[in-house]
Structures are given as C-alpha cells and as structure tokens.
Amino acid sequence: MKSFLIFFFFSISLLSQQDDNKISSDVKLVVGIVVDQMKYEYIPKFWNKYGEHGFKRLINNGFLAKNAHYSYARTSTGLGHATIVTGTTPSYHGIVGNDWYNPAQGKEIYCVDDNNVDPVGTTNKIGKKSPKNLLTTTVSDENRISSNFRAKTLSVSLKDRAAILSGGHTSNQTFWFSEKEGIFVSSSYYMEKLPDWLIEFNSKKNIHNYIDFWDTYYDIDNYIESGPDLNNYEGKFLNKKQSIFPYDLKKLSKNRDGSTDYNAIKYSPYGNEILKDLALKAIIEEELGSDDITDFVHIGFSSPDYIGHKFGSNSKEVQDTYIRLDRTIEEILNFLDKEIGLNNYVIYLSADHGITHSPDFLADNKIPIxxxxxxxxxxxxxxxxxxxxxxxxxxxxxxxxxxxxxxxxxxxxxxxxxxxxxxxxxxxxxxxxxxxxxxxxxxxxxxxxxxxxxxxxxxxxxxxxxxxFWVKQSSSTSNHGTPTTYDTHVPIIFYGKNIKKGVSYNKLNVKDIAPTLATILGINFPILTTGKIIVDAIK
The missing domain is CATH 3.30.1360.150 (Gyrase A; domain 2)
Structure with a gap:
C-alpha cells in the first residue's frame, strides 16, 4: 500500500510538472527578424541558391506560413513593423503611414518624429525620435510588464522607424543609423548617452570595414532566377555609369571633398552585415538571454529595401543580397546555439511589406501596367x-x-x-x-x-x-505601398523553443505574429490585439 501511495503521488507530481511546462515559458531570448521588402516569393525563387543552415534550417525545422498577408492598403515600413509587434492594424495602432496628414495639427507628420526628445550620440535631427505616435502596446512591452520590467528589450535597424516601432514603448536600447555621420544613434527617450561598447563599435575604423568590394557570391552566370545584369530598368548607384557587378564601394563612396557617402552601406548587403554584428555584440555586452527571464532582440534588416528600390525586384543585386542574407542568418543561428543554447530561444522572421516589379519591366513583358x-x-x-x-x-x-x-x-x-x-x-x-x-x-x-x-x-x-494595373510614377525602380498581393504577401517563419515543425497553406495575417508569441511566452497580448493565435505553430 505504501509503495502504491508513493507511486501515486510521484505520478501526480510528474503530471503537474508537465502541465506547468505547458503553461509557463522557459524561453531565454526571442529574436525578431524583419527583412524590409522581403516578399514571400523570394523563398521558393532563390531556394536552390540557399545553403542548408540559414533559411532552410529555419523552414525545415520550424514553422512556415506560405499564405500570410497584410490586411491594409498602405504597405510601407512603419506600418509593417508596428503591425508585427502590436498584433493589430493601423486602424488601432495608429501608424497609418510612414508619413501622414494630422487634421488636428493641420500638417503632415513623420511616424517617429518627436521634438520633445534630444539626440543621443549625434547633434543631428535624426536623433529626435520616439515611439510616441504608436497608440498600443507591443509584445515586447507586454513581456517587460509581465516580468515586472526585469526583462530587457533591444531593437536595431538602419531605419529609425523600423528600430523604434519594433522596440515599442519600453525598449531599453534602440539604435538606428545616421547615414550622414556613418554611426548608430539613439534619443533621450531611451538613454542619456550611448553605451561604451557602441561608441567603440561606431569608430570610423570599424564602420569603414563595411564599405567593401561587392561582387556576386556565386558566379553571376548561375543567377538564372533573376534578369540580366545590364538592363534598362535599374537606377544609378553612387554615380557608377552602369548598375552592373562588381561594385568597388570604397571607390564609389568617396565624395569629391574626401568625405564618405555612407549610402554605400545602406545600398549593399554590408548593411545587413553591420546590423548582424551590432545585434550580436549587444547580446553579449548587455547579457541578453543570460538568465531565466525572457529578453527580446528586434533586428530590422533595411538594406534589402534600399537595394530593391534601386535595382528592382528582378535584379541580380536583389538575388545576391538574399543569397548573402541566407549566410547572415546562418551566422545568427550559430551564435545563438553557442551563446544562448540550442533549445533556449525563439526566432520569428517576417517582412514589413513586399515589392512590386518594375512597371517598365512588366509592361515590356505584356503585363498591362x-x-x-x-x-x-x-x-x-x-x-x-x-x-x-x-x-x-x-x-x-x-x-x-x-x-x-x-x-x-x-x-x-x-x-x-x-x-x-x-x-x-x-x-x-x-x-x-x-x-x-x-x-x-x-x-x-x-x-x-x-x-x-x-x-x-x-x-x-x-x-x-x-x-x-496602375502604379504611381516613382524615381524608384521597384516600389510598394499598394494593397495588391505583390505588396501584401510576405513570409512568416517561427523557429526554436516550443515551435511545432510544419507548414500552413491557410490564409494568415501578419498581425497573428504577436498573439502567437504572447501565447508561447505566457504573457498578455498587446492591448488592442485583433490577430489570432497560429495554433499550428505551437507545440
């Protein structure tokens, strides 16, 4: 009888522990990767050029939504980043454009401008930014609230609006790139001064390492998934006579007065590299994911958007950017495996919007654009x-x-x-x-x-x-901002702790990301969540 009772109570205890594991989260770090302008098509289109340990590792061992869309008309950067983290649409989170007209003020406003804060790390206006126009909480806000603010949030991007809106209201550290100075900056909304490790990272010697020679990763003749390198659709890049490979960025970035044009970083895959290195350094320096309290890191890869606008979505430059981004993601995964632990983190990957082909390219190929x-x-x-x-x-x-x-x-x-x-x-x-x-x-x-x-x-x-079949004339080769599926259809990928391996063909909404993450972590949804839990993605 005694042996039976011991076995009974041991079984009850074990079942209780199993139930607790289903309720509580033991995720140490959530890494959000948002690739600016990554339409879903870039996954199958370039699949045969990806390695086994980047996109393929995420997809083959994680959850992929093949039919995820935005559900609003102005598909642009600010709205996309806000929608991903708030779990709702602009009709609630309030970011209705990158810029918009405010009837109460009688003027146009920029989504993250804030004249009531001071620049940090710079004296330029690019530092006068905050999330004050975001009208709901985000998933990482709720994570910090749930942990009694012991959890930490970091957000980085080349674009101010991408970093700021992803980080939400309670981000501990949010950094974006000042292209005039070639440094990462912030505002007094977040901190009084830049951390020492970022000041060191901002040194000219380090930043200039990311202005390098850009040639294709593989032999360009193997890039059969994209159009010819020399064509009539692409914009000029840094005064290069023809937008064709290779690009000597060190030479092209030199202005006549001897100064450096840091667009060489933004408009090349090295913009992704510098962000990756910044994010991984921050994880180490700020000890993110180092304890049992879940932290968040938001990485907004902006360069694919700049490159897509300049060269067009069917360009060799875009294809090479994604081949290289695949290797960048592999480096992130290897780092997380080593520093955080293979089964201690969650990654979600999506995009803030897609991209429409060059109108001239479509028209020349009998699409009546x-x-x-x-x-x-x-x-x-x-x-x-x-x-x-x-x-x-x-x-x-x-x-x-x-x-x-x-x-x-x-x-x-x-x-x-x-x-x-x-x-x-x-x-x-x-x-x-x-x-x-x-x-x-x-x-x-x-x-x-x-x-x-x-x-x-x-x-x-x-x-x-x-x-x-009508698009606004633009100086960009390819553009977005429309409600067509060219711009609304983006990937959603979940990978890591408590993620169920699988694929969904159902029509899902990008606003479903935040409530799905909140469910995995066992925290409140952002306060006006209208998205649904992607049940098939959760173990």
Missing part, C-alpha cells in the same frame, strides 16, 4: 476645398466650404465623380457615412483594406482605391 503621372486631377474651383491628400485619404476644408456657402455633400459628389472618371481609380468611399460601411464592408476587399489603414484620429472625408 500603367503609371499614374499625377494625382493632381482637380480643377482650381474644386481643389480649393481640398486640404490634403494622404495615404489614399482626401481631407476637405470644411470651414472654407461653409464660408463659401457650398454644400459639403455636393462637394463630395463632385470629387467622387471626377475621380471615378480617372482610369486609375477603382472606387471612392465616403468615410463619414457609417451606415454605408455597415452594409458594404463585410466582403468588400477594397473598402476593408482602406478601413484597416485608417485610424479615426487621421481619417479623411473620402478615400479612394487604385486599380491594380
């Missing part, structure tokens, strides 16, 4: 009643309409009818008519994409949806 040469289509007698057009929203000057004794509804009808006569307009919606929304929005893709992009504080009076 057209360029919107100008959106200034309103005659003076109607244009005088429009205050601003921003992120598909039209803001009316209601005071002027009243003072001129015009009828607001009549002005809206005139604007709507004129827009609908333009070939690039799909439809126009009255954002003040909520009865219309109730009857029209349930299965209306275009209206829902616009509504999800629209926060009540920044909502216009009218909004328009652009026909998919």
């Amino acid at each position: 057209n360029k919107i040469l100008s959106s200034k289509v309103f005659p003076p007698q109607l244009n005088q009643y429009i205050k601003n057009i921003s992120n598909y929203n039209i803001f009316l000057d209601k005071d002027k309409i009243v003072n001129m004794k015009e009828d607001i509804d009549d002005i809206k009808i005139k604007i709507t009818n004129l827009l609908l006569s333009e070939p690039w307009i799909y439809d126009v919606y009255d954002f003040t008519n909520f009865k219309y929304f109730e009857t029209k929005s349930s299965d209306n893709y275009s209206l829902n994409m616009l509504l999800n992009n629209s926060h009540p504080k920044y909502r216009g009076d009218l909004a328009f949806f652009v026909n998919p």
Whole structure:
C-alpha cells in the first residue's frame, strides 16, 4: 500500500510538472527578424541558391506560413513593423503611414518624429525620435510588464522607424543609423548617452570595414532566377555609369571633398552585415538571454529595401543580397546555439511589406501596367476645398466650404465623380457615412483594406482605391505601398523553443505574429490585439 501511495503521488507530481511546462515559458531570448521588402516569393525563387543552415534550417525545422498577408492598403515600413509587434492594424495602432496628414495639427507628420526628445550620440535631427505616435502596446512591452520590467528589450535597424516601432514603448536600447555621420544613434527617450561598447563599435575604423568590394557570391552566370545584369530598368548607384557587378564601394563612396557617402552601406548587403554584428555584440555586452527571464532582440534588416528600390525586384543585386542574407542568418543561428543554447530561444522572421516589379519591366513583358503621372486631377474651383491628400485619404476644408456657402455633400459628389472618371481609380468611399460601411464592408476587399489603414484620429472625408494595373510614377525602380498581393504577401517563419515543425497553406495575417508569441511566452497580448493565435505553430 505504501509503495502504491508513493507511486501515486510521484505520478501526480510528474503530471503537474508537465502541465506547468505547458503553461509557463522557459524561453531565454526571442529574436525578431524583419527583412524590409522581403516578399514571400523570394523563398521558393532563390531556394536552390540557399545553403542548408540559414533559411532552410529555419523552414525545415520550424514553422512556415506560405499564405500570410497584410490586411491594409498602405504597405510601407512603419506600418509593417508596428503591425508585427502590436498584433493589430493601423486602424488601432495608429501608424497609418510612414508619413501622414494630422487634421488636428493641420500638417503632415513623420511616424517617429518627436521634438520633445534630444539626440543621443549625434547633434543631428535624426536623433529626435520616439515611439510616441504608436497608440498600443507591443509584445515586447507586454513581456517587460509581465516580468515586472526585469526583462530587457533591444531593437536595431538602419531605419529609425523600423528600430523604434519594433522596440515599442519600453525598449531599453534602440539604435538606428545616421547615414550622414556613418554611426548608430539613439534619443533621450531611451538613454542619456550611448553605451561604451557602441561608441567603440561606431569608430570610423570599424564602420569603414563595411564599405567593401561587392561582387556576386556565386558566379553571376548561375543567377538564372533573376534578369540580366545590364538592363534598362535599374537606377544609378553612387554615380557608377552602369548598375552592373562588381561594385568597388570604397571607390564609389568617396565624395569629391574626401568625405564618405555612407549610402554605400545602406545600398549593399554590408548593411545587413553591420546590423548582424551590432545585434550580436549587444547580446553579449548587455547579457541578453543570460538568465531565466525572457529578453527580446528586434533586428530590422533595411538594406534589402534600399537595394530593391534601386535595382528592382528582378535584379541580380536583389538575388545576391538574399543569397548573402541566407549566410547572415546562418551566422545568427550559430551564435545563438553557442551563446544562448540550442533549445533556449525563439526566432520569428517576417517582412514589413513586399515589392512590386518594375512597371517598365512588366509592361515590356505584356503585363498591362500603367503609371499614374499625377494625382493632381482637380480643377482650381474644386481643389480649393481640398486640404490634403494622404495615404489614399482626401481631407476637405470644411470651414472654407461653409464660408463659401457650398454644400459639403455636393462637394463630395463632385470629387467622387471626377475621380471615378480617372482610369486609375477603382472606387471612392465616403468615410463619414457609417451606415454605408455597415452594409458594404463585410466582403468588400477594397473598402476593408482602406478601413484597416485608417485610424479615426487621421481619417479623411473620402478615400479612394487604385486599380491594380496602375502604379504611381516613382524615381524608384521597384516600389510598394499598394494593397495588391505583390505588396501584401510576405513570409512568416517561427523557429526554436516550443515551435511545432510544419507548414500552413491557410490564409494568415501578419498581425497573428504577436498573439502567437504572447501565447508561447505566457504573457498578455498587446492591448488592442485583433490577430489570432497560429495554433499550428505551437507545440
């Protein structure tokens, strides 16, 4: 009888421990990797050029969502990073564009500008930044709150908006790149001065190591997945006569006055290398993931976006960037295995948006794409009643309409009818008519994409949806910012502790990342989460 009781209580204790393991988290470090402009297609397209220990390791031993999308219209950097970490859309987190019109202030604002903070590590305005415009918490905010602020958060990117919005409100250290000075900087929102290890990292001797000779990783003749190196679509790079390999960045980065053009880092794969080295150094110096309290590291790889804009999504330069990024990810994984422990961390990888092909490339290959040469289509007698057009929203000057004794509804009808006569307009919606929304929005893709992009504080009076075969003329070779699947379709990858190996073909939403992470960690969801848990990704 005694032996039975001992066995019984031992069994109960063991089951209790198993239940505890399912409830609590023993993840030491979460590493978020967001690749700027990485459309999903780059995974299968370049698969045969990837090694076995980068993207393939993440996918073959982790969870891949093959059909993940953004669900709003303005697919750009600020919104994407905010959506990933908040678990909701711009209609709640408030980052409705990289820039947008603020009706209360009567002016355009940049998503992370903050004149109430001071630059740190620089005297330039690029240091006057904070997450003050982010209107919800993030998953790493909730992680810090849950740990009674013993957990730590680090966020790094070349772009200020990528680093700041990913890091959330409570990031301990957030750093971004000042291209004028060739250094990483921050603001007084986060700290009074840069840590000593970053000051050392910022030395010219170190930074200039990332301005190197750029040739293809493999023989360029093997890059059959992309277009010819010499073509008529690519933009000029650092005054090089032709945008073809190789690129002597040390030579090309030298200005006439002897100074250095640090765009050589941004517009090359070495921008990914410098961020990787910065993040890994920070993990060591700040002892992230060194105890039983879960820490977060956010890495925003910005160079793929700069390269994609400059050379186009079908370029040899983009293909080589992803082949090299694959090796960069392998280095990150090897580092985490050694320093954090093979089964002690979680990685998620996604993108802030995709990318559309060069319009000229598409047109030359019989895709009937057209360029919107100008959106200034309103005659003076109607244009005088429009205050601003921003992120598909039209803001009316209601005071002027009243003072001129015009009828607001009549002005809206005139604007709507004129827009609908333009070939690039799909439809126009009255954002003040909520009865219309109730009857029209349930299965209306275009209206829902616009509504999800629209926060009540920044909502216009009218909004328009652009026909998919029309794109805004731009100085960039390839661009994004549209609600088409070129720009909405991105990868979601989970890898590591408590992640179930598998693949999903179901349509998932990028806002599902944050609640999935929160569930794995056993913490609160960000406060206005509208995403769902990706149950198939969790053990």
